Amino acid sequence: MAVVAREVASTIDNTYGLLYIAVVVSTALYGAGILQFWMYIRKYHAKDPLIVKSLVIAVIICDTCQQSLLCHAVYEYLVASIANPAILPSVVNTLMIELFFSCAIATLVQQFYCWRIYKIGKSIILAGAVSLVSWSACVTLLVYSAKAVQLKAFSEVINLKKLSVAANTMSAVTDIIISAVLVVILHTAKTGFKRSTDLVNRLMVFTFNTGLPTSVCALVASICVAAFSETFLYIFFFLLLGRLYTNSILVTLNSREYIKSSSESASQEQYSLENSGVRARVPQMPTASRDAITIRIDTNTMHDNDLKSAH
Known part of the structure; x- marks a missing residue:
């Protein structure tokens, strides 16, 4: 009986326990994103063109919707299930519907960086190629989300293992490509003068750092899907991606004053x-x-x- 109890406890820890921790961490990142959004409204909202403001608002709306759906799903599993234990092995729809909002956030942010590639490198072919990779990742995740939302039990999620690995891997590859291309373009802009070189180096480090969290998180999610598909470990990392993308774009926009003051x-x-x-x-x-x-x-x-x- 003691062995069985430990196994049940371990199963709960590896599934619903991780889902609960994901909500806690995700909420903290959501709060950080809202703080960044407030800073953006104060400093740049009146100055930025409509397309930029629309992009930021769209990302925040999607982020809020995803966080709300996630909280609802966890409430169903950890609170409502006390009166109805049959909920636990089933799939709560809101947990899968939030995947569409995660896909929207990732695609919007990645397309934003593709636009940066075009504006910096002045190469529509290069920016278009990276954008195509991003849209491929988006389509893959949409297919996965469409299939996942039809599932009735968590035991069926394993059937989408390969598609999940593909979606997360492509997302990580897209982020890595975007960061690498931006770093290379900035590197070629060096003039040989110390002050200008220091300036470009600062931008290269900043570009690398903003793309690193999402790349690592997506890669870890892919590894966890393949190695620990019976647990929710991969769900933990996947649910953080939306928050990381939101913070990435807002930090990029809000850093303009810092970069300007440093250069001056x-x-x-x-x-x-x-x-x-x-x-x-x-x-x-x-x-x-x-x-x-x-x-x-x-x-x-x-x-x-x-x-x-x-x-």
């Missing part, structure tokens, strides 16, 4: 996120618009600024 203190160069350029600050001249989605290094201006400072 180092070399008096100013980032313009509207026209994707870096220009020297000219005294007594109106400040250029700083609203944008991407940061492009204007190497010619950097050369000019460094040459002037050398005289």
Whole structure:
């Protein structure tokens, strides 16, 4: 009896226990995202173009919907099941419906970064290729979500194991490709001057760090699906992806003031996120618009600024 009790406890810990922990961690990340959203509203909402504001609001709405559906599912499993234990082995629809919102968040954020690739690299072919990979991951996840929402029992989820691994792997690959492409493009923008190089290095590190959490989380989810498919360990990491994507895009947008101030203190160069350029600050001249989605290094201006400072 003692052995059986330990096995039951272990099963609960590996399934509904992990689902509960996922809600707790996800809620904390959701709160961080709302804080970032509030900071965005204060600093950039009035300045950014409509498409950027719409993107941010769409992501926040999807994030809120996913978090609400997740909380409802956990309530059903851990509270409502006390009066109706038959709920435990069944699939609560809200747990699967939230997958569609997770897919929407990931695709919106990835397409945002694809736009950055286009604005920085000025290559529609390169940006289009990365965007195509993102949409492929989106379609794969949509197919998985459509099949998962039809399931009646958790025992049937194992039938979608290969599709789940494919969806998470493609999402991770997309994030890795986006980060790698942005880092390479920024690296090629280096001018050879110390101040400009330091500036680009800062951007490269920032780009790498914003893409790392989602890539690692998706990869770990894929590994857990393959190795621990009988538990909810993969669900734990998968449920965090939406929050991580939301925080990623908001941190990217809110970091503009930090990057601008850092560049000004180092070399008096100013980032313009509207026209994707870096220009020297000219005294007594109106400040250029700083609203944008991407940061492009204007190497010619950097050369000019460094040459002037050398005289």
